[in-house]
Amino acid sequence: MTRLYVRWSVxxxxxxxxxxxxxxxxxxxxxxLTPETVVATSPTGTAIRVIGMVQGGTLExxxxxxxxxxxxxxxxxxxxxxxxxxxxxxxxxxxxxxVIGRWIPETRTFVAHDLGLVANYGFVMAAYLxxxxxxxxxxxxxxxxVSLLYRDIKESKIYEPEASVHVDGT
Amino acid sequence: MISLVIKRLxxxxxxxxxxxxxxxxxxxxxxxxxxxxxxxxxxxxxIMYVHVPLAHTAMLAYGVLFGASIWYLWKRDPIVDNLAHAxxxxxxxxxxxxxxxxxxxxxxxxxxxxxxxxxxxxxAVMFLILAGYLMMRTFVDDPEREARYAAVLAIVGFADLxxxxxxxxxxxxxxxxxxxxxxxxxxxxEILVPLSVMSTGFTLxxxxxxxxxxxxxxxxxxxxxxxxxxxxxxxxxQSGPQVGSQPSSAH
Numbered sequence: 001m002t003r004l005y006v007r008w009s010v011x012x013x014x015x016x017x018x019x020x021x022x023x024x025x026x027x028x029x030x031x032x033l034t035p036e037t038v039v040a041t042s043p044t045g046t047a048i049r050v051i052g053m054v055q056g057g058t059l060e061x062x063x064x065x066x067x068x069x070x071x072x073x074x075x076x077x078x079x080x081x082x083x084x085x086x087x088x089x090x091x092x093x094x095x096x097x098x099v100i101g102r103w104i105p106e107t108r109t110f111v112a113h114d115l116g117l118v119a120n121y122g123f124v125m126a127a128y129l130x131x132x133x134x135x136x137x138x139x140x141x142x143x144x145x146v147s148l149l150y151r152d153i154k155e156s157k158i159y160e161p162e163a164s165v166h167v168d169g170t
Numbered sequence: 171m172i173s174l175v176i177k178r179l180x181x182x183x184x185x186x187x188x189x190x191x192x193x194x195x196x197x198x199x200x201x202x203x204x205x206x207x208x209x210x211x212x213x214x215x216x217i218m219y220v221h222v223p224l225a226h227t228a229m230l231a232y233g234v235l236f237g238a239s240i241w242y243l244w245k246r247d248p249i250v251d252n253l254a255h256a257x258x259x260x261x262x263x264x265x266x267x268x269x270x271x272x273x274x275x276x277x278x279x280x281x282x283x284x285x286x287x288x289x290x291x292x293x294a295v296m297f298l299i300l301a302g303y304l305m306m307r308t309f310v311d312d313p314e315r316e317a318r319y320a321a322v323l324a325i326v327g328f329a330d331l332x333x334x335x336x337x338x339x340x341x342x343x344x345x346x347x348x349x350x351x352x353x354x355x356x357x358x359x360e361i362l363v364p365l366s367v368m369s370t371g372f373t374l375x376x377x378x379x380x381x382x383x384x385x386x387x388x389x390x391x392x393x394x395x396x397x398x399x400x401x402x403x404x405x406x407x408q409s410g411p412q413v414g415s416q417p418s419s420a421h
Binding site for chain 2: 121134149
């Protein structure tokens with residue numbers, strides 16, 4: 001039984017470490033801010049990801065050249081975006097997408113160099129957790145039951161010959 | 171013969187479990203981090219790396235249940251019956267998990283959790299057959315009759331498997347058609363590699379789970395038999411001499 005619990009403790013700790021690393025990776029590379037957050041906090045320095053919808057009637061420039069201007073709308077605020085990068089395949093008006101670039105507080109413009117699709121990481125995480133956690137519990141339950149059965153069998157001395165019962169009353 | 175094969179294979183239980191864990195960790199890394207998002211589905215494609223192997227493993231487990239049920243009806247080997255019973259429990263679990271993960275994938279992709287699509291319905295029917303099988307194994311008192319009825323149900327229920335597999339070919343369904351078939355492979359290597367690694371991992375995990383569960387069912391029956399004998403001994407000892415009773419020689 002001790003070996004079983006040690007093995008599963010190692011698996012549990014490894015799972016927690018992996019979850020923490022995945023959470024950090026998500027926060028650094030995949031999480032996206034809203035236009036409201038960008039306007040309110042004016043983040044500078046490293047490249048950030050902003051999610052929003054390309055506002056209707058604001059897309060200007062040539063898609064083929066990869067030099068475009070548009071406004072990215074959130075729930076309340078609108079972010080002016082200047083895109084300069086590879087010709088985008090998914091950019092069109094009224095499309096929700098992620099822009100990757102830097103916020104310039106002086107000009108209050110977001111200079112984007114890349115675009116990304118809406119992530120839907122919540123669904124991905126939900127699917128993996130819904131599959132792997134019950135799977136882990138199922139396997140653990142089976143292994144534990146086998147260990148308990150071995151213990152019970154050992155205690156009941158099942159492999160030893162049973163004493164014969166005399167029923168003649170003498 | 172097959173009992174001997176099962177017993178020999180169970181020696182490698184730990185190795186199979188270790189290999190499964192290694193494949194699954196590698197597959198999770200490839201599927202969640204190393205592989206790119208899909209052009210149309212985006213990041214949601216990563217759900218495929220767990221959903222598709224779960225569904226394949228569920229069908230593989232049903233295949234084992236089918237084969238073991240035929241073998242049991244032919245040879246009446248209780249170890250093979252344990253194997254069939256174990257495969258049914260594991261298949262039911264994998265089927266349920268595949269349905270849940272598929273539903274989570276369907277919401278962002280089809281904008282619905284469930285639709286009355288031929289593939290989905292036939293797969294849900296498979297789950298109901300397995301649930302019926304497991305219920306039957308608890309309802310019948312006589313172990314021999316229980317095993318026989320369950321084997322017949324498993325064999326009849328196997329008719330659903332070709333329907334599950336070919337439903338996307340036979341009917342116009344929302345579910346995408348077969349990506350790997352006799353016509354070739356219709357997916358990029360970036361998706362195929364993590365999918366193959368995860369599928370291998372889940373197949374090995376199924377092998378490991380089958381060994382553990384078969385052992386579990388065998389030990390449960392062994393213990394029940396022992397307790398039954400002990401109870402009958404105690405009953406005989408308490409009730410005193412009876413006409414026609416014989417000294418027990420059970421081992």
